[in-house]
Amino acid sequence: MKPGTRLKSAACDTEVMVIRAAEGLIECGGSPMEEAKPTQAAPLAADFSAGTLMGKRYVDADGRYELLCVKPGKGSLSVDGIALVVKDAKPLPASD
Amino acid sequence: MPAERASRASTSPAPAIPLARWADRQLKAMARAHASAALSALDGAAIMGERASNGGFSIAGRISAGPGGSRLMPTRDGGWFALTLIREVDRELLPALFGNAEIDPSDWNAIEAAAARRDCIELVARGRLLGLPVASADELPVSQPVQVMTRGPRRERSPGHRPLVVDLSAIWAGPLAGHLLWQAGMEVVKVESPSRPDLIRRDDPDTFDRINQGKASVLVDFTCAEQKAALVALIRRADVVIESSRPRALLQLGIDADQLVRDVPGLVWLSVTGHGALGEAAQWVGIGNDCGVAGGLSRAMADLTGEIGYVGDAIADPLTGITAAREGLAAYRSGAAQRIGLSMSAIVSMALAEERAHDRAAVDDELHAWGCSVGSAFRHVAPRPLQAPVHPPGADNESYLPC
Numbered sequence: 001m002k003p004g005t006r007l008k009s010a011a012c013d014t015e016v017m018v019i020r021a022a023e024g025l026i027e028c029g030g031s032p033m034e035e036a037k038p039t040q041a042a043p044l045a046a047d048f049s050a051g052t053l054m055g056k057r058y059v060d061a062d063g064r065y066e067l068l069c070v071k072p073g074k075g076s077l078s079v080d081g082i083a084l085v086v087k088d089a090k091p092l093p094a095s096d
Numbered sequence: 097m098p099a100e101r102a103s104r105a106s107t108s109p110a111p112a113i114p115l116a117r118w119a120d121r122q123l124k125a126m127a128r129a130h131a132s133a134a135l136s137a138l139d140g141a142a143i144m145g146e147r148a149s150n151g152g153f154s155i156a157g158r159i160s161a162g163p164g165g166s167r168l169m170p171t172r173d174g175g176w177f178a179l180t181l182i183r184e185v186d187r188e189l190l191p192a193l194f195g196n197a198e199i200d201p202s203d204w205n206a207i208e209a210a211a212a213r214r215d216c217i218e219l220v221a222r223g224r225l226l227g228l229p230v231a232s233a234d235e236l237p238v239s240q241p242v243q244v245m246t247r248g249p250r251r252e253r254s255p256g257h258r259p260l261v262v263d264l265s266a267i268w269a270g271p272l273a274g275h276l277l278w279q280a281g282m283e284v285v286k287v288e289s290p291s292r293p294d295l296i297r298r299d300d301p302d303t304f305d306r307i308n309q310g311k312a313s314v315l316v317d318f319t320c321a322e323q324k325a326a327l328v329a330l331i332r333r334a335d336v337v338i339e340s341s342r343p344r345a346l347l348q349l350g351i352d353a354d355q356l357v358r359d360v361p362g363l364v365w366l367s368v369t370g371h372g373a374l375g376e377a378a379q380w381v382g383i384g385n386d387c388g389v390a391g392g393l394s395r396a397m398a399d400l401t402g403e404i405g406y407v408g409d410a411i412a413d414p415l416t417g418i419t420a421a422r423e424g425l426a427a428y429r430s431g432a433a434q435r436i437g438l439s440m441s442a443i444v445s446m447a448l449a450e451e452r453a454h455d456r457a458a459v460d461d462e463l464h465a466w467g468c469s470v471g472s473a474f475r476h477v478a479p480r481p482l483q484a485p486v487h488p489p490g491a492d493n494e495s496y497l498p499c
Contacts, residue, residue, distance in 0.1 A: 004193065
């Protein structure tokens with residue numbers, strides 16, 4: 001998955017931009033995310049319904065995946081069934 | 097390096113910062129409206145140039161002055177793309193910005209080469225989605241420079257009332273607004289969090305001291321519910337709040353600006369933003385140098401000289417700080433609670449338009465001179481003597497945040 005690719009959730013309103021990705025399947029709300037919004041909405045899986053937050057960066061434990069939420073939704077993000085977690089907040093800039 | 101600065105200055109005279117006269121007129125108008133001798137004593141050129149003078153900055157063309165964190169780069173379609181990279185974590189977003197997993201994010205040459213293979217409008221759109229401070233030299237600001245977003249009840253104040261300002265902002269624009277309100281006689285409390293302090297205190301103490309002198313200092317641990325509640329209580333007895341956070345950041349901390357403005361009679365809330373406080377633009381990040389580009393200043397200079405570059409030092413910051421203070425003082429005197437959104441890029445655009453309406457030849461001469469002065473030092477500004485102590489972080493917690 002190329003960095004900069006925008007993916008949409010089949011189960012909710014979530015949209016992400018790929019910062020970094022390997023070969024695994026990126027999911028939201030328990031269903032695979034696609035570049036095009038599917039015509040048939042997928043059900044929101046109870047285990048992946050914690051929601052996404054606008055502007056947050058989501059990562060896996062190994063640092064192989066990083067997704068930026070550009071539109072929030074009710075589903076939560078996972079790769080091959082393993083939940084991603086929010087990356088720590090950015091520090092403020094020192095100067096410009 | 098004063099010796100180096102002196103030798104450069106002797107070979108090429110330092111040009112005036114364009115729009116400094118506009119800034120000075122705003123300060124003088126504010127001083128007249130509020131009968132403030134302290135404001136009247138301030139000089140627009142000094143306020144706009146003190147940071148660069150303190151730091152011994154030189155004019156660097158397509159690289160921003162001083163730390164050089166912002167660059168103007170040509171794009172495939174003949175546009176100019178400004179990108180500011182001053183947080184290391186932002187560099188991690190460059191593969192996504194350029195759609196290229198292989199790019200070396202530490203190498204400006206590689207970044208410039210990648211930008212040259214893209215169209216400017218596409219880079220700006222994607223950069224804004226990613227939360228990067230980016231701009232096009234040819235964009236038009238999408239927001240009003242100053243916009244009242246929410247209104248609340250009026251408050252009648254007794255003649256001897258000393259207004260209280262809660263300054264939640266960092267870096268330059270917001271703290272400068274707080275400083276000008278302090279100069280106008282208000283009591284100002286600077287609020288920082290231990291995990292996200294205002295790093296200018298450490299990285300540029302000369303400038304920090306000038307724009308934060310005399311302010312009380314409190315540290316609020318935003319992970320502590322009692323401290324957050326104490327901060328909201330402090331805000332509820334304030335007359336003015338200054339903040340420069342993105343909208344969701346405050347809400348996530350449990351601070352609802354619009355609700356507070358509707359609740360607290362007379363509360364003036366100044367939201368300092370890169371590109372506006374409403375709609376999609378409220379999510380965009382903007383910093384002083386790229387907002388100067390987004391406001392059209394670099395394009396105006398290029399049209400006069402044939403060479404594009406940054407104008408001034410983080411020029412949107414001081415222009416916005418002055419505008420925010422002027423609007424904040426006027427709103428305070430009106431007595432009506434209101435939240436005012438300030439857009440740095442639109443303020444730059446407004447200042448240029450107003451200055452051209454005032455004396456087009458003069459400002460165009462200054463822009464021309466600026467564009468022809470790459471390599472020369474910024475004009476020296478005599479350091480303003482400190483008039484009050486600079487409070488160490490958290491020195492005033494007991495007085496302002498009982499909890």
